[in-house]
Amino acid sequence: MSPQNEESPATLFLRNAGVHSEGRYRLGLDHLAWLIDHCTRLGALRLELLRGLQIALPKSDDGDSVAELKELLTNLIIMQARLADREASLHDALRRLVDDSRLDAVVLDEELLRKAIEQIVDARARVRSVSGGAA
Numbered sequence: 001m002s003p004q005n006e007e008s009p010a011t012l013f014l015r016n017a018g019v020h021s022e023g024r025y026r027l028g029l030d031h032l033a034w035l036i037d038h039c040t041r042l043g044a045l046r047l048e049l050l051r052g053l054q055i056a057l058p059k060s061d062d063g064d065s066v067a068e069l070k071e072l073l074t075n076l077i078i079m080q081a082r083l084a085d086r087e088a089s090l091h092d093a094l095r096r097l098v099d100d101s102r103l104d105a106v107v108l109d110e111e112l113l114r115k116a117i118e119q120i121v122d123a124r125a126r127v128r129s130v131s132g133g134a135a
Contacts, residue, residue: 010117014110025110032106033094035113038120040087047080 007015017031027035054073060066097103 008118009121010114013117014114018105018108018110024107025113026105027108027113028105029098029103032108033098035116036094037091040091043080043087044084047077047084050077050080 014025014027018025018027020026050073054070054077057066057070057073060070
């Protein structure tokens, strides 16, 4: 198979992680749980990045763009911190569901999943390029 005909990692992942049934894409529950966990870990990183940005911003006068950004960051940080607690509970409940085998797959938008998987693959390439490794 020539490089032009190779399937993307996202396409291969979707083919192996789920099935097409009745014109819909069904993602396997274990893969869904992994993706939710991945997003949760990224959310924790995002929260830390937002906190770091908020701390790094200089003191400012009321009404300027920095003060507006600090206020926005404060609200986002509060909301995301509350969500983090609930996401931990979701992770535990989802793991139990996977272990109980009460549900095997979930119908999802395949194109949205494809784009997300492509972003995961692109993130790896970005990290490798910044670190000096080969993509």
